[in-house]
Amino acid sequence: MELVIVILSGIGGAALMNLFLRLINDYLRHGVRVPLILGQVVHHYFNGSPLYHLRHKNKYGHAIHLLVGVLFACCYTLLWSQGIGGPTGLDIIFFGLVNGVVGMLGWFLFLKSTYEPEQVEKKVFFPILIVAHIVFALGVTGIYFGLWHLLGLVMIN
16 A cells, blocks of 8 residues: 555656646746656657657656656655654655755756757756755645545544
């Protein structure tokens, strides 16, 4: 059951983050379209490969982003199981900021060492990425502890 809850939390957190980024993108010319940028990178490297199909480029980007969300949710769960952090506002902000800095450094290294799509405006991309990870942490934490609470209520009845 733990694994299912972690997977749902990671997917839910990434989906909430995508919603936040979509709202931001409505107001900025050079927005932060993480799944679409991942799709462009996949296209750059795998175009012509027998397993790659252009019509699914954005789906590949979304799938990668959701998988990374599940990976981060596993990290959160590991920390929570060690008594580090929990479902408090301060912990959510802290986890999100740390997660955002890790994500920013990962993207920085990834974009430096691989293909960098032209619509990535780093002065906008990186600060918004950090804030978006606070939204991600809120989603993961809320879903994870909410599902455990709901499961506990179901088990009682």
